[in-house]
Amino acid sequence: MPLAMPDGYRILTEAQVPAFLAGIPTVAERLGGGPDDWRAREVGDGNMNQVFLVHGPAGSVCVKQALPYLRVVGEGWPLGLKRAWFEQMALRVQARFAPDRLPHLIHYDEMLFAIVMEALTPHRILRYGLVEGLTYPALAAQMGRFLAETLYGTSDLALPAREKKDLLGLFAGNWEMCGLTETVVFTEPYMVHPHNRWTSPQLDGVAAAVRADTDWKLAASRLKLKFLASPEALLHGDLHTGSIMVTAEDTRVIDPEFCLFGPIGFDIGALLGNLWLNALAQDGHAGPGASRDASREAVLTAAEEIWTGFRTRFLARWRGGGTGDAYPAALFVDSTGTQALEAERQAYLDRVFADALGFAGAKITRRILGISHNMDLESIADPDRRALCETRCLHLARALMVETHRFGDVTQVTAALRSLRTEVTRAVL
Amino acid sequence: MPLAMPDGYRILTEAQVPAFLAGIPTVAERLGGGPDDWRAREVGDGNMNQVFLVHGPAGSVCVKQALPYLRVVGEGWPLGLKRAWFEQMALRVQARFAPDRLPHLIHYDEMLFAIVMEALTPHRILRYGLVEGLTYPALAAQMGRFLAETLYGTSDLALPAREKKDLLGLFAGNWEMCGLTETVVFTEPYMVHPHNRWTSPQLDGVAAAVRADTDWKLAASRLKLKFLASPEALLHGDLHTGSIMVTAEDTRVIDPEFCLFGPIGFDIGALLGNLWLNALAQDGHAGPGASRDASREAVLTAAEEIWTGFRTRFLARWRGGGTGDAYPAALFVDSTGTQALEAERQAYLDRVFADALGFAGAKITRRILGISHNMDLESIADPDRRALCETRCLHLARALMVETHRFGDVTQVTAALRSLRTEVTRAVL
Structure with missing residues (x-):
């Protein structure tokens, strides 16, 4: 049975990430140059999501996208995408109390269930x-x-x-x-x-x-x-x-x-x-x-x-x-x-x-x-x-x-x- | 300062209650006859709402309407109308577990914040x-x-x-x-x-x-x-x-x-x-x-x-x-x-x-x-x-x-x- 995915959602590939980020002005500014200058690398090692580190001439960002299944198991274990919304919401609430201990949240994409945030280096x-x-x-x-x-x-x-x-x-x-x-x-x-x-x-x-x-x-x-x-x-x-x-x-x-x-x-x-x-x-x-x-x-x-x-x-x-x-x-x-x-x-x-x-x-x-x-x-x-x-x-x-x-x-x-x-x-x- | 009231809300009077109820088929059936045959009497003795008992040739119903202020104090103590929505929602949930111990819920009017329910007699x-x-x-x-x-x-x-x-x-x-x-x-x-x-x-x-x-x-x-x-x-x-x-x-x-x-x-x-x-x-x-x-x-x-x-x-x-x-x-x-x-x-x-x-x-x-x-x-x-x-x-x-x-x-x-x-x-x- 194919997984149900909401309209507009797609699983991002490394090649697609720059074009996605180009539409977010604050990200473009942070990375410097243009999408052709940006390189995305998938580095996710967790159980449930994909994570891209994206480097540009002026800086870097991290993109975390929820997948509609448990990554460690595969499509046989579906998992709701909305967890990404709760994650960015938690980041917003926690940032009221401990902003220095969190990655800085840059953007949340409702359609792709993707969080764009500060890339933590050299952490x-x-x-x-x-x-x-x-x-x-x-x-x-x-x-x-x-x-x-x-x-x-x-x-x-x-x-x-x-x-x-x-x-x-x-x-x-x-x-x-x-x-x-x-x-x-x-x-x-x-x-x-x-x-x-x-x-x-x-x-x-x-x-x-x-x-x-x-x-x-x-x-x-x-x-x-x-x-x-x-x-x-x-x-x-x-x-x-x-x-x-x-x-x-x-x-x-x-x-x-x-x-x-x-x-x-x-x-x-x-x-x-x-x-x-x-x-x-x-x-x-x-x-x-x-x-x-x-x-x-x-x-x-x-x-x-x-x-x-x-x-x-x-x-x-x-x-x-x-x-x-x-x-x-x-x-x-x-x-x-x-x-x-x-x-x-x-x-x-x-x-x-x-x-x-x-x-x-x-x-x-x-x-x-x-x-x-x-x-x-x-x-x-x-x-x-x-x-x-x-x-x-x-x-x-x-x-x-x-x-x-x-x-x-x-x-x-x-x-x-x-x-x-x-x-x-x-x-x- | 006049109280803010949502569009379509009005405080019902005894005279207006029959016309309101006439629009609800199950109520009309329960009361029998037509709106001209129905008599509404305000009997609320609580702190916060008005309550009408409505009698018709075939039966009776109770109408409870939330007022936008604490009745016992007056307009100086505003109180949200949405409590009526929560009340009918609680009645629905409780009815899953103890239907015989509740008044039977007949209708909820979202606009008037009014609950129409069984009139309990001779309770x-x-x-x-x-x-x-x-x-x-x-x-x-x-x-x-x-x-x-x-x-x-x-x-x-x-x-x-x-x-x-x-x-x-x-x-x-x-x-x-x-x-x-x-x-x-x-x-x-x-x-x-x-x-x-x-x-x-x-x-x-x-x-x-x-x-x-x-x-x-x-x-x-x-x-x-x-x-x-x-x-x-x-x-x-x-x-x-x-x-x-x-x-x-x-x-x-x-x-x-x-x-x-x-x-x-x-x-x-x-x-x-x-x-x-x-x-x-x-x-x-x-x-x-x-x-x-x-x-x-x-x-x-x-x-x-x-x-x-x-x-x-x-x-x-x-x-x-x-x-x-x-x-x-x-x-x-x-x-x-x-x-x-x-x-x-x-x-x-x-x-x-x-x-x-x-x-x-x-x-x-x-x-x-x-x-x-x-x-x-x-x-x-x-x-x-x-x-x-x-x-x-x-x-x-x-x-x-x-x-x-x-x-x-x-x-x-x-x-x-x-x-x-x-x-x-x-x-x-």
């Missing part, structure tokens, strides 16, 4: 750098702040209810992308499903143990319900280390096509979980004379600093005077009131922390047992060694999800993770 | 009956079931995520009505505000004590945040005893113009809170030789049965196999899994109960200290006696909101309420 995908053992000194502070600004800024603490409901109504339309998350993160990894794969036969027993672990499945299901019905703020929705581009000085968050109003802890947990997974994968990349201890510790420190940076900034914003409709400041003006409100803020952030830990565990689990894996682990050539790293990840994931309240502080997660490196020596849960 | 507003001391034997079972069916049916337990998000997006547009609730229920009663009034001077000290009570204000603010950001199900949004019409055998829920996706406990708490307020107001209506003990006990029993009926039915629906995306049944098929899921269901309902108690307290408080009062208390002529009943209500409200977890079961609320009748003998908190 590269954070995940690739971390897998090589590189460290990024600006990352933690910039990501902690990005999370605080975008999540606080779109919460009921900052947004008047009308404005939040308008946005909520808008982003509710991105249900197809959310449906993918609901399925591949919270459901499939915990059951027998043809989408799933894992390092086999090493993890066969571990995967079976997860599927038989009622507490774990219950934790995943509670998190799923939270994901479905707690629209606390506008989330990126897929904030792993492949959605972040970096240099030593600069961090940018890309690809918010899974955006939704959801629980604040989901974005934070996605990032922390991916960092913790990377930290436990570092042993798989170490070799004789090539210790990864420093890389691992740098990643662990980054995770701690992202959380503390987020928490500090979020609290500072809230203390600065909530402009939203939650916790009306007028009710807490005397000294008893201000103290109680401050205790409430701390409890709020403690709850977000617990949520983040749970979601981090869910994100780790699905990268080992579900449909979509990470090169942090996938690129460990020796399957026995990979399976051992993965087993340690799953031990951590279970603790984060099922025994969340063991962790009163982010440093306790770091400590638990370090212990797992020595305690877990076999692929058994 | 009367529940509140008026309760104030007279009447009892309604069918009420509790029918309302418990109405709450269970509509709230379960629109939750993530029953609705696939896509369908729920479509509805969520739709109803997010009813922000103006939600904004009224946010303000007059959760905020204004706890501060000095020109909208507020109370039995003065008797309750002056009590009102001041509430405004100084940080724990109470914190509880109200937590509930407000839950109201803002927990879209668990489609709520009626204003389910007090004035939104229910009854006969001895039949119960109908009307006026869902405050509808929203919100926390399940809000609707339940609204109804329980109004019943508990009525129970504590019965002493104000007793007289020599006219005990209200039986009336009060009947109301208390009804409140208990509404909760237990709701809980039982909600659980039965869920056990019957969730068709929504939360708690995928496939993850909990073995005996450990089914037991754990059952424990989770019980915990879910325990949490809904705690929410309901908190919201009940908020609803009671606002009816005594806020803008909008209830005739249950207002019609107690002696202000000292009224103030005493109101003080007991506020004692109960505070306990429900601040010490929620004192109440493990609905019978414990009943017991606490009975104790307050003897313990509280002065208007002091």
